[in-house]
Amino acid sequence: MFYKPGVTDHGLPHDPFKACVIPRPIGWISTKSPSGVNNLAPYSQFNNLTFDPPYVMFSANQTVNNTRKDTVRNVEATGHFVWNLATYALRDAVNKSAQQLPYGVDEFAHANLTPEQASLVKCDMVRESPVKFECEYHSTLRLPGNPPMGTVDVVIGRVVGVHIDDRVLNEEGLLDVHRTEPIARCGYYQYTVVREVFDMVIPGMDEDVLYGLEGSVKRNRERFEKGKEAEGGGE
Incomplete structure (x- = not known):
């Protein structure tokens, strides 16, 4: 099959685009509003960008009301955010924090999670998550799209602090996915959990x-x- 997105009909019951780009790591982003209210939301369009110094990005589409996401508003207003690793054990809390609640509602309380003050940035982390990145805001790339949800804010942050629970490090000093069991987004309403890994070193x-x-x-x-x-x- 072949189709032109937004131009010709793909003829399938559901749009396949996002299902083709999988699995996608989840950016479980915590922020704080200028008035001090916690915010927490997962973004499946997330990744790291480079390592020295480390940068990460997440992209947030407009809401169904054609407004910017609360996370983007908070990051740009305060200059800080935290990425929290989304794990299988925390999957229900991740899903609850995805609800689009009114601005100013504390998703930590809504998802029954424990806020933990970050060391370097002015927002809270998810205490239950085994890995956290404290990030300073760098920039936003705003990509235009069709209303109401097509326009997206690509937010870039520099990682200034990393928290790793010692319990998820193995005897070789490696971050062990068998212990963290990270979840990732697939297509439609599907997710996956990483429990198996294999090594491949580029020859020569x-x-x-x-x-x-x-x-x-x-x-x-x-x-x-x-x-x-x-x-x-x-x-």
């Missing part, structure tokens, strides 16, 4: 390239300093 790849795939800040800084020394030695 130089170690100085592999560290970038790992996301090693330490190795990246060492490589930079080594390059500076090489440049100085050639003068």
